[in-house]
Amino acid sequence: xxxxxxxxxxxxxxxxxxxxxxxxxxxxxxxxxxxxxxxxxxxxxxxxxxxxxxxxxxxxxxxxxxxxxxxxxxxxxxxxxxxxxxxxxxxxxxxxxxxxxxxxxxxxxxxxxxxxxxxxxxxxxxxxxxxxxxxxxxxxxxxxxxxxxxxxxxxxxxxxxxxxxxxxxxxxxxxxxxx
Numbered sequence: 798x799x800x801x802x803x804x805x806x807x808x809x810x811x812x813x814x815x816x817x818x819x820x821x822x823x824x825x826x827x828x829x830x831x832x833x834x835x836x837x838x839x840x841x842x843x844x845x846x847x848x849x850x851x852x853x854x855x856x857x858x859x860x861x862x863x864x865x866x867x868x869x870x871x872x873x874x875x876x877x878x879x880x881x882x883x884x885x886x887x888x889x890x891x892x893x894x895x896x897x898x899x900x901x902x903x904x905x906x907x908x909x910x911x912x913x914x915x916x917x918x919x920x921x922x923x924x925x926x927x928x929x930x931x932x933x934x935x936x937x938x939x940x941x942x943x944x945x946x947x948x949x950x951x952x953x954x955x956x957x958x959x960x961x962x963x964x965x966x967x968x969x970x971x972x973x974x975x976x
Contacts, residue, residue, distance in 0.1 A: 799828070799830065799834070799838060800838050800848075802828045803824055803828055803830075803835065803838055803839070803845070804845070804848060804849060804852060806823075806824050806827035806828050807819055807824060807845050807849060808849065808853075809827065810823055810824070810827065811849075816842075819842055819845065819846075820842070821835045821836065821839075821842075824845070850910055850913060854910075854913035854916070855913075857885060857913075858913065858916050858917055858920070860881060860885065861877075861878060861881045861882055861885075861917060861920065862920055864877040864878070864880070864881035865877045865878055865881075865920060865921075865924070871924040871925070871927040871928045872928070872971060874921070874924035875921065875924055875925070875928070875940070875970050875971060876967055876970070876971060878920065878921050878924070878940070878944075878970075879940075879943070879944055879947075879963070879966050879967050879970045880963060880967060882917075882944050882948070883944065883947055883948065883951065883959070883962070883963045883966060884963075886948055886951045886952065886959065887959075914941065917941060918934070918937045918938055918941050919937075921937045921940060921941075922934050922937045925937055925940070940970055943966055943969050943970055944966060944970075946966075947962050947963065947965070947966035950962050
């Protein structure tokens with residue numbers, strides 16, 4: 798129960814203030830626990846981040862996968878892959894993940910993030926192969942780069958609204974730079 802409350806507080810802190818906001822005193826204050834009690838659950842900030850990754854990334858991946866399963870064509874799967882990830886940008890879990898990714902983390906936490914992103918990339922490889930890409934894994938990594946750039950644009954509060962950014966990312970994914 799306390800562990801869940803600590804993770805929820807960590808999500809809030811990360812989404813509101815980035816990695817700098819994720820401190821044990823702040824976690825203690827948000828949950829009403831003594832600071833020493835936080836250490837009973839997590840040995841470090843990195844341990845909090847690793848657990849958030851372990852808990853939140855699979856949920857996020859499942860949501861993207863479910864959206865893709867609803868599509869009937871390879872193009873539809875690519876579109877669902879892009880749209881669902883960008884729709885999740887406003888979700889607190891996603892904001893926490895973005896904050897985590899931007900921060901200075903230890904090797905273990907970075908590896909968990911890489912593995913989760915690898916899971917996302919693996920989901921789209923088959924659709925890209927069906928579209929005729931000779932190197933579908935490379936195409937998947939580049940497609941994820943487009944998604945990641947769109948996520949950053951949305952997160953930064955760019956001049957364009959999120960719907961415009963999403964439409965541009967989907968167009969780039971489906972038609973390339975030819976528009």
